[in-house]
Amino acid sequence: MAELSIERLSLSFGGLAALSDVDIAVPAGEIRGIIGPNGAGKTTLLNVVSGLVRPTEGEIRLDGQPLTRLKASEVAARGVGRTFQTSLLFKGMTVLENVMAGMHQGLRASVLGAAIGLPGVLREERQARERAREALAFVGMLSFAERDGASLSFGQQRLVEIARSLVAEPKVLLLDEPAVGLSPPRVAELDELLRRIRDKRGITIIMVEHVIRLVMGVCDRITVLNSGRKIADGTPDVILADPFVKEAYLGKSPDADRA
Numbered sequence: 144m145a146e147l148s149i150e151r152l153s154l155s156f157g158g159l160a161a162l163s164d165v166d167i168a169v170p171a172g173e174i175r176g177i178i179g180p181n182g183a184g185k186t187t188l189l190n191v192v193s194g195l196v197r198p199t200e201g202e203i204r205l206d207g208q209p210l211t212r213l214k215a216s217e218v219a220a221r222g223v224g225r226t227f228q229t230s231l232l233f234k235g236m237t238v239l240e241n242v243m244a245g246m247h248q249g250l251r252a253s254v255l256g257a258a259i260g261l262p263g264v265l266r267e268e269r270q271a272r273e274r275a276r277e278a279l280a281f282v283g284m285l286s287f288a289e290r291d292g293a294s295l296s297f298g299q300q301r302l303v304e305i306a307r308s309l310v311a312e313p314k315v316l317l318l319d320e321p322a323v324g325l326s327p328p329r330v331a332e333l334d335e336l337l338r339r340i341r342d343k344r345g346i347t348i349i350m351v352e353h354v355i356r357l358v359m360g361v362c363d364r365i366t367v368l369n370s371g372r373k374i375a376d377g378t379p380d381v382i383l384a385d386p387f388v389k390e391a392y393l394g395k396s397p398d399a400d401r402a
């Protein structure tokens with residue numbers, strides 16, 4: 144299990160401070176929620192951690208090793224996985240192939256090698272398939288393996304996207320609004336899936352989410368951002384009782400009771 148620390152992180156877009164001096168320490172094996180009103184900087188935070196955007200200042204460390212100046216592919220190779228707020232699966236590819244696309248470079252090369260019939264790679268390709276099938280079973284989507292990825296509902300695609308991130312065997316998984324498009328019973332299943340990802344796979348989870356019932360139910364701790372600043376950090380009970388949080392987020396946001 145791995146710990147992730149974010150230290151004094153700041154990022155400005157032109158004159159706008161999207162993140163200001165943000166400190167977040169996520170211990171190994173924790174499920175951490177990141178909440179805040181629209182435009183608070185939550186997705187920007189995930190973009191900086193995953194190496195898609197360079198911070199103006201600050202440091203990000205995985206088990207003490209700096210990630211801050213690495214490219215996104217290098218951050219992924221160190222063990223930081225990611226799903227996106229609105230991403231869709233590749234069209235014209237089956238669900239299984241979509242999951243296989245999440246594997247590391249070496250395995251992807253062998254999948255390509257198998258496609259053009261290179262000797263010696265067929266066994267590896269079978270193993271890659273097996274791993275992808277196992278990840279699909281883990282998220283409860285194995286029966287969709289041979290369907291076209293684009294034919295799935297948005298919520299189902301989000302689950303497949305989680306499977307795709309799992310085949311890379313991340314140490315830390317960043318999830319951007321994984322509950323979007325899920326009905327309440329599916330949200331309850333996602334709650335259970337997140338716990339299994341942590342408990343069975345030993346993955347630390349950092350989740351940006353607006354569905355408050357999910358965040359309060361599954362997260363060990365919650366960090367609240369508002370206008371790029373951290374305004375609170377604590378257990379769900381502490382966050383629910385915090386008057387600043389109520390005012391900045393829970394009281395005002397139409398999303399607060401969306402679940």
Ligand SMILES: Nc1ncnc2c1ncn2[C@@H]1O[C@H](COP(=O)(O)OP(=O)(O)OP(=O)(O)O)[C@@H](O)[C@H]1O
Pocket residue numbers: 156159161179180181182183184185186187188
């Ligand atoms: N590439 C960019 N260029 C300029 N400004 C940006 C860029 N990305 C984000 N911003 C701005 O940074 C601020 C934080 O945006 P961000 O998307 O991180 O918020 P968020 O908390 O994820 O919001 P939401 O809940 O709506 O997804 C916003 O004011 C946004 O307009």
